[in-house]
Amino acid sequence: MLRLAVLPLALLALGASDPEQQPGKPDAQPVADDLVSSLQLGDLENRLTVSVQLNAAGPFRFVIDTGAERSVVSRELASHLGLVAGRRIPMTTMTESSMVNTVIVPSLTIPAVGERKAIEAPAMEARHLGAAGLLGLDTLEGRRVTIDFDAGTMAVRPARARTERSDPNEIVVRAKSALGQLIVTDASYYGAKIRVVIDTGAQVSMGNSALLERVRRHRKNVQSITLTSVTGGQITVDYGFVEGVRLGEVEFSAMPIAFSDVLPFKRFGLMDKPALLLGMDALRSFRRVDIDFANREVRLLVPRDSVARPLSTGSIIGGGGLDAGVRSLPMH
Numbered sequence: 001m002l003r004l005a006v007l008p009l010a011l012l013a014l015g016a017s018d019p020e021q022q023p024g025k026p027d028a029q030p031v032a033d034d035l036v037s038s039l040q041l042g043d044l045e046n047r048l049t050v051s052v053q054l055n056a057a058g059p060f061r062f063v064i065d066t067g068a069e070r071s072v073v074s075r076e077l078a079s080h081l082g083l084v085a086g087r088r089i090p091m092t093t094m095t096e097s098s099m100v101n102t103v104i105v106p107s108l109t110i111p112a113v114g115e116r117k118a119i120e121a122p123a124m125e126a127r128h129l130g131a132a133g134l135l136g137l138d139t140l141e142g143r144r145v146t147i148d149f150d151a152g153t154m155a156v157r158p159a160r161a162r163t164e165r166s167d168p169n170e171i172v173v174r175a176k177s178a179l180g181q182l183i184v185t186d187a188s189y190y191g192a193k194i195r196v197v198i199d200t201g202a203q204v205s206m207g208n209s210a211l212l213e214r215v216r217r218h219r220k221n222v223q224s225i226t227l228t229s230v231t232g233g234q235i236t237v238d239y240g241f242v243e244g245v246r247l248g249e250v251e252f253s254a255m256p257i258a259f260s261d262v263l264p265f266k267r268f269g270l271m272d273k274p275a276l277l278l279g280m281d282a283l284r285s286f287r288r289v290d291i292d293f294a295n296r297e298v299r300l301l302v303p304r305d306s307v308a309r310p311l312s313t314g315s316i317i318g319g320g321g322l323d324a325g326v327r328s329l330p331m332h
Helices: 033-040 075-081 209-215 263-267
Strands: 002-005 050-054 057-064 072-074 084-092 097-110 114-124 133-135 143-148 153-158 170-178 181-184 187-189 195-198 223-228 234-242 245-247 250-259 275-278 288-292 297-301 326-328
Touching: 050 133, 050 153, 072 075, 075 114, 084 114, 084 263, 187 209, 209 234, 209 250, 209 275, 263 275
Parallel strands: 002 250, 057 133, 072 114, 195 275
Antiparallel strands: 002 326, 050 057, 050 097, 072 133, 084 097, 097 114, 143 153, 143 288, 170 181, 170 297, 181 195, 187 245, 223 234, 234 250, 245 250, 288 297
16 A cells, blocks of 8 residues: 655645646637636646637637536637527536526537537636636546646546556556546545545545544644635635545545535535545646546556655655655555
8 A cells, every 4th residue: 555645735826827828828729818818817726727629719728627517618718709608507516506607619629539519518707717618527428537747738538448557556446426427435534434536626625524523533633724616606614634545555644635515525425424525636646647437447656656665664755845755555
C-alpha cells in the first residue's frame, strides 16, 4: 500500500495569469474583446481543460467535470455564438438547487471522440466556471477521461478493453455506476468503509457529515472556510487535513477535506453513509488519473519514487510545503 500527502490548492484565489494561457480563451478563433476579458476572469486555479468545437466554431477550452450530469456553456460564449435559448431546468450544485436557463448547442465536437448533437446546456457565468464551459456526464458516457499531471493535459478518449495494469506504479480501483457517475466502493477511513466519487470539476475534496463524525474521533482541529459554486452561490464549510483515507492500494497521509452535506451527496443517495467527493486537490497527488466510464474503473499512476522505501524507514520522498511528499507502505 502507498501513502501520500496532499497539498491544498489555493482557495478562492483571484490571481491573474498569462492571457495566452487562459482556459476560456479559444485556441484559434478571434472573438470579441468583452468575451475574452470575461472568460479570463474565470481562471481561478489554472484549471486543466480540453479543446472542443461548438457548431464548428472554436476550438474553445472546456473543463471536464465528472461530477456534473450535464455539460455547461458560459453565458458569454453562448451570446458570442448566438445560441438559441432552451428551457429552464432544475440544476443542483454544491450550494443550491435552482431553476436555470439553458441554451441549445446544435453540435459539440471533442477531438478523437466525435460529435454530439442537440445538447441542452445550462448557461452560467464564465467567471464561476473558470473556462468557456464544462463537459459533463452527458458527453462522457462510455468514454475514458485521462488527466496527465506530468504533461499538464486533460483528454477524452474512446474506452478501451479492460486490461491488467502494465506499470508497477499503476493502481486499478473498481467502481459501480449511479446516475452515470462512478462511485468507488474500495475505499475506507481508518478501516471503515466509505464511498468515493471522483469529481474532476471540484477544486476541493468534500466530505459529508457522516464522514466528519468519524473524522472528529481522530482529529479535532478543523476551521471554517467559504467555497463558491459554479452558480456563484457560497457555502461555509469545516475544513482540515485528514489522515487515514484509503483508495484501493493508496493511503493519503494528509488529505485536505471540506465538510458539508452538499446537495450532490443527496443526489447520489450518500447522505447517511460516510462519503467523499474526491476533487482535484487530491487527484494532483498522482502523475496520471484515468477514469473509464465504460469499464467502471479508475486507474491511478503514483509517483515513480513512491515505492522506493517502506514507511518504517521514516523517510519522506519529495518535499516542500506542509507535510509534503510521498510515503510508501509495503504492497499487498
